[in-house]
Amino acid sequence: MNEPNATTATTAAINVDHLSLSYGGVTVVNDVSFSVAPGSVLGILGRNGAGKTSLLQCMLGLTVAQTGTADLLGCPSLALTDDVKARLGYVAQSPELFDWLRVREQISLIGGLYPGWSEARAQALCRRFDLPDDMRVRKLSPGEKQRLAIVLALAHRPELLVFDEPVASLDPVGRRDFLRSLFEQESLNGEAVTVVISSHLLEDLERVATHLLFLNHGRIQLMGARDELSEQVRLFVTKHGLAAQPGLLHSKKLDDHTWQHVLDLRQFPADALPPGTHVDEDMHALGLADLFVALNS
Secondary structure, eight states: OOOGGGSOTTTOSEEEEEEEEEETTEEEEEEEEEEEOTTOEEEEEOOTTSSHHHHHHHHHTSSOOSEEEEEETTEEGGGOOHHHHTTEEEEOSSOOOOTTSBHHHHHHHHHTTOTTOOHHHHHHHHHHTTOOTTSBGGGSOHHHHHHHHHHHHHTTOOSEEEEESTTTTOOHHHHHHHHHHHHHOOOTTSOOOEEEEEOSOHHHHHHHOSEEEEEETTEEEEEEEHHHHHHHEEEEEESSOOOOOTTEEEEEEETTEEEEEEEOGGGSOGGGSOTTOEEETTOOOOOHHHHHHHHHO
8 A cells, every 4th residue: 555654754744753642641642653755635534532633743843742753854843943944834723823913913923934935925815815914813703813824824835734623613615715725835945745634524635635544542543545545445244243353444233234344355355254244345435434434433
């Protein structure tokens, strides 16, 4: 399988190596390792409390993990240089903005921190996201604050973008504009733009993600190229059920049969299956919502 973590650390835009984080005896990030190739769009999925935000914060160096390391654009996340910081864009789940400033003042303040800042691009993004530039930030709606944070992340044309639930407060028009802006994004230095998005809005991720990472209780459940994952998952129906092994994703008992989703039929040779097992080899490729349910039901 062509997975992001097949990329070597020297060429990866992101390299995460055995990150673990615990709070009060509860492990929220559990030995997570992966790499992301330049130009990829990685969607991180999981139920509430799966550890998505904690993973992103450890990856960015905003939270210090107990074990493991992360590199962004070849630089340790806990010691990012000014050059690497200027090539990053980040939108947190709850944007940190200066409430007393007007929108244009907030943009001007942040713009002064980036050598590649484009005032014209910032203004164009404000118009696209319908932001009132003379309004004080504290008077903005939650959706408007989210749109302002997105503008601040995009205007300096970063090489690496990280979004934590970026469209949770946006209406359908705002979500459409956000997705369009990702397709149009170009980095300042001409390098491929790499994007990491954590979101519950599966329809949006299905439109933009090239790779998927499913997180459950802080551990990676499944990771790989989006198209390959959806094509490889198949359904087994049997009276007895298949023995648990890494390729078995989900089991559910219905009446007198067990329905099980599996990844990669090659791990389950026909001569090793229980008598009467039905394999739906012609099942259409799973949509992202179906795959999410198969992993988390």
